Amino acid sequence: MKYQILFTPFKVGQVTVKNRFCMAPMGNSIGFGAKGEFSQNGVDYYVERAKGGVGLIFTGALITDMQVDPFSPVEGLSPLYSPMNFRRTAIALNERVHSYGTKIFPQITMGLGRNYPGLYAPSELPVFFDPNQKSPALTKDEIKKKIDAMVQAAALMKASDFDGVEVHAMHWGYLLDQFALAITNHRTDEYGGSLENRLRAAREIVEGIKQVCGSSFPVTMRLGLKSYIKGLFHASLTGEDEAGRTLEEGVEICKLLESYGYDALNVDAGMYDSFYYAAPPMYQPKGFTLELAKAAKKAVHIPVLAGGSRIDDPALCAKAIEEGEADAIVIGRALLADSQLPKKVESGQIEDIRPCIGCNACMNRAFTTGDALCAVNPTVLREGVYGLNKTVESKKIVVVGGGLAGMEAARVAKMRGHDVSLYEKSDKLGGNLVPGAKHSFKADMQRLIEWYQHELKKLQVPVHLNTGLDADAIKKMNPDVVFLAVGSTPVMLGFKGNDDPRVISCIDALLGKKKVGQRVVIVGGGQVGCEMAYEYAKEGKTVTLVEALDAVLSTGPAVPIMNKMMLNDLLDFHKVKVYTGYTLSSVDKNGVVIKSTKDTPESIEIAADSVIISVGFKPVPTMAKDLYGSGFEVYEMGDGSKVGNVMSAVGDAYEIARSV
Ligand SMILES: Cc1cc2nc3c(=O)[nH]c(=O)nc-3n(C[C@H](O)[C@H](O)[C@H](O)COP(=O)(O)O)c2cc1C
Ligand code: SF4
Incomplete structure (x- = not known):
């Protein structure tokens, strides 16, 4: 069988996983009911992926603490709200998942910290989604309460027949990550200062869980191996000038977590502040986290599960296992796009796999409606109720x-x-x-x-x-x-000179129907215009982007935050000259004249060999x-x-x- 290695078992602690495919945790609120139970949508979502052949499922993050963070945006999601309701539905879920030989670890979170307003952090910190607000610092007593909630939740997970538990998360800048990172942890007590101190909460969590659940109950940690930030709110496109976690520190953390008793590391990269490394859009190369995982793997004896960078190509997955870069592959969005991916790889039906296009619409939905719907798969999180029935009458x-x-x-x-x-x-x-x-x-x-x-x-x-x-x-x-x-x-504009042969529609330019010259002016800073500007600048052309509104990417269907952040940084990196608040006035023999939309219109002339119109579609x-x-x-x-x-x-x- 091709890719045979992907279908060999491996172990997390004493738990045997049947193959090398893990489903990444992908949280959503629709999968959970208001009374602290898995909803039927949630059960169907996981069962569908078990049926699709995945070896190990990590559930989306479940809230534990209900005392300290009263304003949690997902406060209804705590299994501890009603342990009885939770256990009842979790056991039913696990029975079904286990029928397929799939193992399942729920992911439990200590908290989301400064990523959202109204939540506590290790130190007073500006909130990611609203920098004008500050997350208050946790007291020692509150830290203990949060750790206790994690341990209690793990005990409930064991009693609900889960195969292990994953701790959320020293990644994406969530609370445990904020403890671990020097840039977000300014404490002077035993939870701040040295790396060991900054990892103390992570240590107390695993020790507490092992004490209550027994040493053979596996505990994994979701860990970002590198932050990719130049500072809070500033991603580092190149990964240089790291102000967060360097890979070297990431590897040190792996060793410490192993010594504390963690049974496996589920590794990825990035923070909200560098969101395009955390939830990489299509502009990122696939599998960039494998290099990081390889460094971790060299440093520890426990399994390293590599994910976080659209590792959905079976050849890439198999190579990573063969070359010892990882023990298993953790697949996220590609399993939203096609729940049956592992099964299709196993049966050699690679062409049947519906691809994830890396658009991040699912992330947008997770942030807005909580349903993590996929752009190419409308059944996500409604698998049981939104499938296809044979028609009675063929039309x-x-x-x-x-x-x-x-x-x-x-x-x-x-x-x-x-x-x-x-x-x-x-x-x-x-x-x-x-x-x-x-x-x-x-x-x-x-x-x-x-x-x-x-x-x-x-x-x-x-x-x-x-x-x-x-x-x-x-x-x-x-x-x-x-x-x-x-x-x-494409919408074409009426302006003086619009019949000039240098004026091209975005579609004709993309299809190569007309040659695009060295000096390009792109009119329209929506997603299509920005992507063209990036591509041409990358090819070495001199690119100017003109947008009538005050910011690019601010009109048309919503562009997910991570894609927006990356495109903006790419335009900057590739030196695209961006004029916002300007419209196209005319095209003449010297080039393009643009006019400010402000009260006192100012004109600028730009030399151009090609003028691409990308102002939307009708x-x-x-x-x-x-x-x-x-x-x-x-x-x-x-x-x-x-x-x-x-x-x-x-x-x-x-x-x-x-x-x-
Ligand atoms: C809708 C959605 C929800 C997510 N929720 C979680 C979560 O609850 N916990 C977590 O550790 N990661 C979460 N992630 C991150 C994924 O586990 C994964 O790291 C990310 O999708 C990148 O991996 P991929 O390229 O294979 O999709 C989420 C991702 C998505 C798309
Ligand atoms: S919404 Fe886009 S990024 Fe998300 S899983 Fe679907 S295709 Fe992939």
Whole structure:
């Protein structure tokens, strides 16, 4: 079998894990009920991944302390709120997970500290999400209470048939990380000062758990091996000038944690302050944490479980195990995108794996609605209630448009047993994903297009390329249902000189339809414009970005905070000249004239060989009104209905196609 090594067992303490795939902890509030129990959504979410073949599941972080941090944003999530409710649902969860031979460790947190307002920290610190507020410092008595809560929670976990417990977390700048980092721990008592003192809470937690649960009950630690910050609130793009945890200190911490009794280390990197290292977007190279894990592995004898950097390529996973960089791979978002990933690797169905595109929409959802929904998988955290049923009556469905929404709708409708045909006017599937996938950092977007092509082929959906349909042609087909997924086109601006050959739409530039010169002016600082600016600057071009609003990335579908932070830092690093509060006035023989949007308009002229217009998209006019009343159902979806993003296109299409 290819990648055989990934299907060999390993041990955490005395617990045997059947393979080298672990599910990363991915917290959410929807998986937990208001009475301190796992909700059915939560149970189904984990069971689905156990069924998908993962060897060890770490649950998302569960709150322990209910006394000291009364304003916890997730205060309802404490298992200690009602141990009986928790135990009842946890045992039911564990029975089901264990049926698949999967082990499960709940992750219990000491607290979130200065990452959120209203919570306590080791020292008085500015709050990440609101620097004007300060997190108050914990007293020694409060620290003890928090440690006691961790120990009590671990005892409840053992009594609920979990296989071990993970301590959250000396990573992402959470409370235990704040204790461990000199930059956030200014205490002068035994919890501050030397590294051993800063790790005292972590030590007392594991000692307390082992005392209460027995030494054979495994305890792991989530640990960031390097912080990647230049200071609080400032990420270090290059990793140099580290003001947080250096890798050397990370390795020292590994040795100390091993000596305290931790049974394995679940390692990653970064803090909220360097969020694009903690939850790396597509601009980061996959597997960058493996180098860090390798250093940890050399220093300790306990297993090192490596994650945190989209390590979802089976070849990369297998190489990491073979070369001794890690004992197991901890996969997060790729298991949201495809819960069956390990099983598909095992059966050699690599092409069947739906790729995670690194967009971080799931993180956005976790922060806003608490459901961690995935852009490419609308069933996350509603696996039990939002699946697909076979249709009772097979309908003739015509799908107009082979972009993301059209492909998803065709896939879902065909899986349900409908008679589906897809018509695309261009010569390929993918719609606006095709130009979108052209960037060097968008390989997974290309994989997503290929995944859809593969799925549609497997399902034997007839795909008619180079076939545009008008209303009459559709009516003649006599369908039962029509899905209009006609997509969007770039908005072009009216300005003096807009017919100049140097003026190009973002789509034409991405598709290489027109050559982009050395001096580029990009008009529009949304995600598309910023990504183009980064790519061209990386290639060595001189790039100017012009945005009418006061900040780039401030319009259009919300860009997740980590992606935003990274793009801003990349533009800065690659010396993209950014003008905010300016609009394009004209293009003439000397270049581009831009004007300030302020009360006293000031003009600037910029020399340019190419002017790329990237000011958003508008729906392609549809023929819906010509089809209504023709005796069949008509649904509009995706960008053709309302310009959105991958999540809205896939979500729309899935919702409609699962219910026709
Ligand atoms: C929605 C979401 C919730 C997360 N919640 C937690 C958590 O509760 N505890 C934790 O240690 N890490 C959490 N993480 C971080 C993941 O465990 C993982 O480190 C991160 O997704 C990067 O790994 P990946 O590239 O394999 O996705 C979360 C990540 C996501 C996407
Ligand atoms: S939302 Fe985006 S980053 Fe998150 S799992 Fe899905 S595809 Fe990956």
